[in-house]
Every structure is written in C-alpha cells, then in structure tokens.
Amino acid sequence: MSRTEGKNLRVVLYEGPGSTPLADDDRFAALAALLDNGFEVTRPVAGQHVAPADDAPVLVLGLLDPLDTPPEVAPGQEVHFRNLADGDLLEAARAVREATGARKLEAWKPWFPVIDYDRCTNCMQCLTFCLFDVYGVDKQQQITVQNQDNCKTDCPACSRVCPEVAILFPKYGKGPINGDVVRAEDIQREAMKVDISTLLGGDLYGALRSRQKDARKRFSTERDESKALLERKRCLGKLKKDLDIPDEVLMTLPSAEDIEERAARARAKLAKRQAISQTVKDTRPAPSETEWGI
C-alpha cells in the first residue's frame, strides 16, 4: 500500500444521551492526543451539523452507560464502541485501527505540488522542468499533477520556475509558495528567475548539459580533474541556491543522456496525443516544440 492510500479511522467523541459528559480538560486532552496520532475526530452535538458518515470505519468513544444490547447500526457501516472508563483512549483507538485495517500514522510529510488553476496558464514549464515525471496532461490537454508520489520532499523547484506563481506546496515555509497571497513583487521576482534561466541558454538543464560538455572538453585538453569537479560543484551550487533544491534531489539528478531520453519520450508522447486529437476533433495545426516549451 502506498503512503497515500487507505482510510483513516474516524473517532466520534460521544457525550450525548446514554453517556456521562467529559470534563473540559479530558475532552481537550482526548482531542489533541487523537489528532496528533493521525485520527479524524468528530464531536457531535444534538441539533448541530457535522460531516455525514462515509464508508470509513467509525469508533465511538465516550463514558458510555452499560448497555444490554448494542445500538443499531446502518447496514454496511462499520462502527465500534469503546468505553473510556475501561482503559486508555489511544490504546483503544489503535486497537480498533489495527482491527479495521485503517491507515496508521505515517512518518511522512505530505509534499506534492498543488496547482492554482486561477493563475495557471498551461504553459507546461513545470512539465518540461520536473525530472521526476510528477506532471502530466489530462484529456483536455491541461497540466495536472499525475504522479505526486514521485515528488521529492522539500523540493519546491518547479514552483520557482512557474512564471505565474501558480504552483503551491502548502507545507513550504515561505509565501507565496505556501499558498500566501501572490503580490506584484512575487511575480516580478519569479519572472527574473525565468529570465536568468533564459540567459543561461534556454533552460537550466540545457545550461547544465552545456557546462558539462565544456567541462569535459576542458578536462580532455587540460587533463585537470580537480578543475572539472570544481566546475560541477559550482554549477550545482548555483542551481541549489537559485531554485532552493535540496541536496538529496541534486544527488538523484539523472545524467545528461537520461534527460535527453526523457525529453525524446515526452516529445513522442505529445506528438501522439496531438495526432489523436487532430484525428478526432481538432483541425488546427499541431503546436511546434517551441510552443510546447520543449
């Protein structure tokens, strides 16, 4: 099971008829402990609205009065009852989570790009920039996050190259990448970064390839390994600084040959999609590689 699959156990903290209300301190402690351990919690109050049940398993916790017969439950709904007077709250919740196969608290940071479609212009810069196949296009040829599990935790580089500041990482520290309001100076700053990459020769990876080629040439003429290594280090350092790319992502960057192979695959895929859309409904000429940004 992937870290992004599975249902959470929903805990209902019950204080209605047939139970003794919790003390304020106990209720708060229970809520905080359950949430910190990855459970979803509902506090129902008679006559007030909460989210309706879905097909996730439910655990009803409370200081419940002893019952001769268990309450009736809707068919298909998995509901468990535990009395808080009988033992530890978290132990009870964890036991039911285990028994129902509900999702456990994962040691992961939910890190993936979220597209602000109010700002996105479908320029495909993110798709061509990301080396980990996170982005794709949907049936309407609109950019979409296709493989979010491929995203490298703490790497916001694609949002840095987005000219419209349309890519969010809600767990990021600073705005506007974290979802804060986009200000005029943010757009100007991002535009400057794109200009820098253009000045470097079309795109950053192109620049890297070119530098690598130059370094190889120098290496072959000068036979100076330390200079070549220094050049590579300097180049990666600049990339890290400009785009805030974590070291572990730089360590996993594919080789120039891999990048060229991926680009060729992307071009073939786009051409195939375009050919299909031309055949089915669109009579416009196919966009050029420049228009697609590849």
Place this chain on the structure above:
Amino acid sequence: MSILYCNCTYAKVVPVEVKRDVLRRLSDSGRAFDAVADLCDMSARKDPALKKIAEGGCTQIAACYPRAVKWLFHAAGTPLPDAGVTVLNMREDSADDVVKELLA
C-alpha cells in the same frame, strides 16, 4: 454552519500555540465540529471525507492559507463551493481572531 479544524499533524508549519488554543476553545465551546489530522494528507489520498465536507453546505475551516485550502480540495477532486465557505488562517492570524470568527 459546520466547523472543520485541521491539526496539521504531518508538518509543524502551523504554530503549535495557535492551533492548540483554537482547539481548546473549540472543545470548550459546546459546538459540534469535525477535526482532521491533516488536510494535505487527506488531499494526497483523495479522501472521500473531503467530498462530504465540500458538499456539506456552509463551512468554516480553521486551517492555513485560504488559497492553499481551496486548491487542496480541488486537487482531491472535490472542489469547495464558490460561496458559503470561510477559511481561517491559523498560520498567520492569532487564536483570538480565528476563534472569534469560528464561533461567531
């Protein structure tokens, strides 16, 4: 009016003292509410519970930046309605301000 509280369990980007203060006062208020461990995590899993929340009518959400919350729901395939939803930002605003709006 339904209330949703996000605990941002999987990352520490919401100040702990703000989220704890909001939760405490919500807990003591006598109001019904739903609390989730982490909206980002739910969006990543396209949790069906988000659909129930999005379709649940007027909702006040205590979480983080409104732009992030809006597009997290959208990313899960369950966009929030254009009207009737208020997102309160525990990353920027004080617990007093959030609770004042939440329990108004």
